[in-house]
Amino acid sequence: MFTPVIDAVGGSLGLSALCAILPLIGFFIFLMVLKMKAHWAALSSVGVALLVGIFLFKMPANLAFLSFTEGVAFGLFPIVYIIWMAVWVYDLTVKSGRFEDLRTIFSKIGRGDMRVQAMLIGFAFGGLLEALAGFGAPIAIVAAMLLAIGLKPMKAVLVTFVANCAPVAFGAMGIPVTTGGLLTQIPGEQVAAMAGRQVSLIALIVPFILALIMDGTRGVRQTWPMALLLGITFGGGQFLASNYFSYVLTDVVACLLSLICGVAFLRVWKPKTPEDQASEIDASTIHLSGDRAFLALFPYLLVVVVFSITSLWKIGVNIPAALKSTDIKVQWPGLHGHLVNQAGEPIPNTIFNFNWLSTPGTILFFCGLITVLVYSLAAKNSNGEYPMSFKAGFSQLAEGAYKMRYSALTIAAVMGLAYVMNLSGQTASIGAFLAATGTIFPLLSPLLGWIGTWVTGSATSANALFAQMQSTTATQVGVSPTLLVGANTAGATLGKMMSPQTLTIAANAVNMENGERKIMAQAWKYSLGLLVYICIIAYLQSTPILGWMVVG
Structure with a gap:
C-alpha cells in the first residue's frame, strides 16, 4: 500500500514542492x-519524475512504473x-480534391476583401480545422491559404496565430477539456x-484584433460590423455548445454559426475595400456548383449531425446512455x-475507462467511413x-498514423509523466505550496496553462501537466476547482x-526559412496581451464580481 503525502521530502512542504517541480x-x-525533440524531452522528463517519485516521494518502484503505463495507455486511448x-476525416477532403473547393467557397464569400477573408478563413474555417485536426495542422493550412489570397508571410502568420486562440480549448473534438x-x-x-464561459470572451475580441x-x-473602422458579428456568433456558439449542447462539438457549432451568419x-x-486590401484571387471567375459546395462541406456537416444524434438523442432509445x-x-x-488516500480508500485514477464505442474517436471513424463511401x-x-x-481512403488512415507517430509518442509520454507526478504525490505537493499565494492564485492560474502550451505546443499536454495541480490548489485556497481547471485550459x-x-510549423507554411525568431518578436505582444486579459477574467470570476459565471 502507498499513500501519497505532500511533505514527503524531509517533512517540508517547500522542499517537497521544489523537488516535485524538477520533472x-x-x-x-x-x-x-x-x-531535444518533443518526444525525447517528454520521455527524459518521465525518467526524472520516476526518480523523484521513487527516491524522494518514497513511491514503490513497481507502482511508479505501473502509473506510467496507465498514463501511456490513457494517452494512446482515447x-x-x-x-x-x-x-x-480532414485528410479525406484533401486526398479527394474537395479541399480546393473549400478554399474557393471562402474566397467567394469574402467579396474580395482580404480583411473579411482573413476573419472567415482564419477564424471560422481555421476553427473548423482545429475542431477536427488540431495539433498544428490548422496553423499550417490556414497560413498557406492566407498567403494564397495575397497576405504577406508575416501578416498571414499573425492572423493565423491570433485567430487560432479561440478554438484551441475545444480542439480535436474537445480533447484538452476531456x-x-x-x-x-x-x-x-x-x-x-x-x-466556455472564459474562451468565449476571447472569441468576442479576436476578430477586432484580426482587423487591426x-x-x-482603418481596418477596424471599415470592418467592425463584420468583426462584431463574428465575435458574437463565434463566442455565443462556444458558450451555448459547451454549456447546453455537446462540448465535443463546441468549435464545430461556433464555426458553422459564425460562418453562416x-x-x-x-x-x-x-x-469599403481599399485597393491594397483587395484579394489577389478573383473567385468571381470560378464557378462552383451547389453539388461541389455541398460535397466540400459534407464531412463537417456529417460530424455535426452524427455527434448531435449520439450526444442528444433520447426519444425512444437513449443513444448516449446506450453507448x-x-x-x-x-x-x-x-x-x-x-x-x-489518507482515508484508506482506493484512488479513483487507477481505474481505466475503455470506452471503445462511446469515445468520439469511434464516432469519427464511422463519419470517415461514410465520407469515403460518399x-x-x-x-x-x-x-x-x-x-x-x-483503398485510397483507408490508405489515408494508415498515412495519418505514420504522419503523427512522433506526436502520438509525445502525447503518450506526457500523459505517463502526468500520471507518475499525480499518483506519487508530486502534483499535490506543488499545489499545496502554491496555495500559499492565497486568493491571488486565480490571477496566476491561466499563466500555468500558458506555460504548459508554450513548452509542449499542445493545450492537451498543458492540461495533462497542470490540471490536477490547479484542482488541488483550488481546494487549498477555497475556490472552485472547476474554475481553475477551466482557467488552465483558457x-x-x-x-x-x-x-x-x-x-x-508556421514559418515552414509561409516559406520563411529560419523565421521563427522574427515571428516570435511580432507574436509575443498578442499572446501576452490576451493572457493578461484572461488572467483578469479568471481572477474576477473567483470574486463576487463575476462569481456568478462559475459552474456548479
Missing part, C-alpha cells in the same frame, strides 16, 4: 535549452485515437462549461487497490477531378503561438 523544469530544459480519426476532466475527476461537461493586424485602425450578412453589407453502457472499467493491474460514389461521375476509392490556448513547434 517540469527538466522538460523545459530538455526542450528549450538542449533542443486521446491519440480521437486525434487520429479527426485528422483522417483530458483536464479525466485527470481531475471533474466531469468533462463541467470543465467544458467553465472553459490586417489594416490598422457572416455569409448572410455579406448579402446586405459590403465593406455509455458499453464502456469497460478496468482496474489497472497491480495498481488499483495499492494506491490509497466521396467514392461521387468520384465515378467526376471524370477523375475528384479521385477517391475505399490560458493554454494563448501559449500556442509562442511554442517552438508552432513557430516552426
